[in-house]
Amino acid sequence: MPGRIVDEDVVTVRERARIDEIVGSYVHLRNAGGGSMKGLCPFHDEKTPSFQVTPSRGLFYCFGCGEGGDVITFVQKVDNLSFAEAVERLADKVGVVLRFTEGTGPRVEPGLRMRLLEAHKLAAEFFADHITAPDALVARQFLDQRGFDRQAAENFGVGYAPRGGRDLANHLKAKGFRHEELVKGGLIREQGYDFFRGRLLWPIRDSGRSVVGFGARRIHEDDRIPAKYINTPETPLYKKSQVLYGLDLARTQIGKKSQAVIVEGYTDVMACHLAGVDTAVASCGTAFGDDHAKLLRRLMGDHDAFHGEVIFTFDGDAAGQAAAMKVFSGDQNFTSQTYVAVEPSGLDPCDLRLQHGDARVRELVARRVPLYRFVMGNVIAEFDLDRADGRVGALRAAAPLVASVRDQSMVLGYARDLAGMLGMDTEEVRQEVMRAAARSSRRPERETAAPGQRNDEPAQPEAAEPTGIALPDRRERSLSVERETAKLLVQAPAHFAKGYDNLTPEDFSHPAYRAVFEAVLAATGDAGQDWISSIRDHLEHPEIGALLASLGVEPLTTNQEVGRHYVQAHTAKLRLIRVTREIADLKSRLQRTNPVDEATRYNQMFSQLLGLESRRAELTKLGLGPAE
Incomplete structure (x- = not known):
């Protein structure tokens, strides 16, 4: 086994690595008052910042997804590193030379990242110095022809790689760097030649302003590499998809x-x-x-x-x-x-x-x-808008684009814009956008149908007419567990434990599914009657009958035999979704509560949060993954 990092050195790294500086190189942080800072969480997608950093305590926590810890934990999670790798990376940044206990197995060379960063810093200085060399005349002419003077070149660190072949290698080896280190850093090739030769270079820096690689342009006609631009290869420092x-x-x-x-x-x-x-x-x-x-x-x-x-x-x-x-x-x-x-x-x-x-x-x-x-504009430019069939064709081509806009609250406004571009009626355009959304299995705008309006889109076949309870879209992913559980209640009631596995109406977030479950509870114990008919008799809203029929005939989403385990898994997952929803709501309220001025209320909510977390852990033990 490889040796462990000495505990004292881990403590030193944790103390020297300011969490606000480290997190700030990944996330834009703003002061949130009370000595805390906020930003968008790097571990889940969100629009409103719920990610909080407290520099005085060296901790971070996201009220949205529950991720939290110290500066080492943050680097582990954000860069997908092991504990030792995260400590080493931070040690490189804050200048701590780590010590290791004796081990028996191979390990990554300690301090390699720090060595590579230093090598790249020196390489950038080397290239920048050579921009004024006689051999770099063509490079200077290239910059001048594009309006960049010497001051601009210096401000951006633009440099030139000599054509000699081993100039950089010899320079860095004279500074004490080994052949293997320079190859790992992408600065020289395995054969010992410089990776960049006779090219104009731009240093590429990470968000922490450290040089991690270079971009190089071909400027000599006799360059053996035909590509106009080449970049540093993938290295421990340089990942092109991340810089x-x-x-x-x-x-x-x-x-x-x-x-x-x-x-x-x-x-x-x-x-x-x-x-x-x-x-x-x-x-x-x-x-x-x-x-x-x-x-x-x-x-x-x-x-x-x-x-x-x-x-x-x-x-x-x-x-x-x-x-x-x-x-x-x-x-x-x-x-x-x-x-x-x-x-x-x-x-x-x-x-x-x-x-x-x-x-x-x-x-x-x-x-x-x-x-x-x-x-x-590009799409509808392909059609002749002076012709009626051209306008219809343009509408059908552009409607899916509007339907796919990520912010559903803006779709109607975009539809109005499209109507103006086409010279068509806004309502006609809106209807086509909704049909496009249905065809692409995206959630359509939730608006009440106008009198006399047809509502035959395939995404909502159950909603024949407006009713007191809006009927759910059977392809709504966020309601998939509710729908499957409702189908099981209708199709396989015998596989539920007594009391329907402790389900309650509140476990169903959609009122239509909740209404079906309430009818199931009321129908329990009825004798001498068909099960589905008994449920229908107890529906408080007759319009839900169409949904009940659909639940009774729609295939279950499994090819396996439905039994006790399958039913138990779905009921537990439905309860888990509700608990998770309650946890999120409680965390949001905690975040808005001042722990000093409202200490009693804050402590009560915190105790409630611990209870919910315990319930979530129990449900998770049933072998369930994250709620869908």
Whole structure:
């Protein structure tokens, strides 16, 4: 077994690593009063901050998902590390050299991350020094032709990799770094040659402003590597799907302004920042992905006014439209509003600044349009809106886009916009959007049907007419456990324990399912009558009869034989969902209660919370996973 980290060193790391600084490099934190700070939880999706950091105690806790602990626990969870790996990473950051007890097995070399960070820092300085070398003339000309002077190059740390082949390797080895370390860090190749040769380089830093890799552009015609851009390979420091170029420069402003501008290249980031768009970043050698979105979401936090902006810059050509569609498909990643900034001339921010000045770059961002509107405009542009059939075709093509908007409260407004773009009646457009939502199995807008309105969408076949109790959508995922349990009550009552496994009407959140269960309780003990008929006789709302019929004939969601274990699992899971819901509600109330001014009430609620947590643990022991 490998040796353990000496306990004293763990304590030292915990004391020196300020939790607000460490968490703040992942999450945008704001003062919350009372010595606490708040931000969006990095462990679950949320719109309102429930993640709290208390620097004086060195602790964090999320009232939303229940994650909590100290600075070491945070790094473990956020970076998916073991305890020892998290301690080592923090030790690297705060300059603690760890000691280990004697062990018998191999382990990762202690201090490797710190060594690699130092090597990358020295490499960045080495490349920056060589930007003025005679061999770097072509690199300087490249920068000059794009409007970047020497001061700009120095501000962004732009450098040049000599063409010699082993220049960086020899320089770093002279500083005491070993061949194996430099290979692991992606600075040299296994054969001993420099990874970057004869290229213009940009240092890529993490949100903590440490250099973790480099992006390099081809500038010599005889470069043996044909790719225009190459980046540092995957290393213990550099994960391309988790880094953004310019984040070290933009991080503070992204948090303050709750805005991020996504551009395509290194020179575009430079141009934006020099023009005054100080929230610009770019992905490094890969497409903008989910991990990038999560990183930005944590840094942006939540903004009271407009929930922030993520602005993508695209060309107005076919490639730009395709890129916009790709972003639209992943738009659920953002709690912010997503926009597109398109330059009609097709110029990227770098060329736009070069040809028209800084003001035009700022105007490009200021002219942003909502992503959904840009995408809809591209879709309906394919149709002849002067013809009735063209307008109908455009509506059918664009309606699914509106239906897929993540914020359902905004769908109606977007439908009005679409109606205006098409010159059609708003109600007609809204109906088509709802049909599109039903076809895609997404939840439609919950509105009362207008008099005489048809309601034959396939997603809600049971709701033939408006009733006193709204009937549930059978494909509503959040109600799947309630529906399955209700079907079991109707189809397999013999497999329930006495008292229906301690179920109560309050376990059913939807009033229609609750009404069915209340009828089941009332029908229990009836003799000489068909079970379903007996339930129907006890329904207080006759309109629920259609739901009861559906529950009686709809197949159960299992191919296995239904027995006692299956029934017990579903009843326990339904009770678990209710307990989890009550815990969430109680945590929310605790969060809003002052433990000093309302000590008695706070303590009562805390005791109640402990009881609920105990009940949840008991239900979980039945072998259930997280509630669906």
